[in-house]
Amino acid sequence: MSRSTNNYALVMELNPKSVIAEAYRTLRTNIEFSNIDEDVKSIMVTSVQAGEGKSTIAANLAIAFAQTNKRVLLIDADLRKASMHNIFNLNNRIGLTSLLTGHSHISEALLECYVENLQILTSGPIPPNPSELLASRKLSAVMNELKLRYDVLIIDAPPAGAVSDALVLSSKCDGVLMVIDSGKVRREQALKVKASFEHVKARMLGVVLNNRNRKETNFTAYSYYGHTESDTQ
16 A cells, blocks of 8 residues: 655654654543543544644544554545545545445445554545535444444544534534634634534534644633644645
8 A cells, every 4th residue: 555645744654753743642642531431432623614734633643543553444524625535545436425325335435554553434426415415314324333343433524614514523423623723713713613513512622723833822712632833734
């Protein structure tokens, strides 16, 4: 299986001893400690708007969990702008949409990659009705089956401030991790998205402040588990 040859920063695989890689390990540890009372097995990663680095962070977080010898599945549920097949150089002919429309079985859609303990479920063909597919009973059934096969599911979802897909998907996940580019997103925008998740009773695990200036103290209303300091997408 060929390794990533694109512009996405898979620092957990390429530079595991770096400061940024350590931030991902800290993020992973905080998530693990957040499940003392409730099991957190499926983690949805989203953002307020496009271009904040959520997909790269989801991919690196999946690798971080896989490096602890957990069985990890990374699911590309961004059915509007899929990217995991590009990040890991995989074929996207069959994927999540293929399962939800009944055109493929789970065993056909799960893909191996070059990272030990990690498998990928790409988006599959981009559908005309993403929100409807993500709200379907079929997705609930697929998620339940995948939870039996894997220790951790990392789900890359669309930006929550742009479309309703992430809000719909959050009800099927154990927890939500929100990525915020501190140089792009205003505090009011972030709070509005956070309130939307609270309205649908999603469990907020915390926030990753991406491209954060350590001298800044914005987003004080949020839990903060980790950060990456380079451009991720």
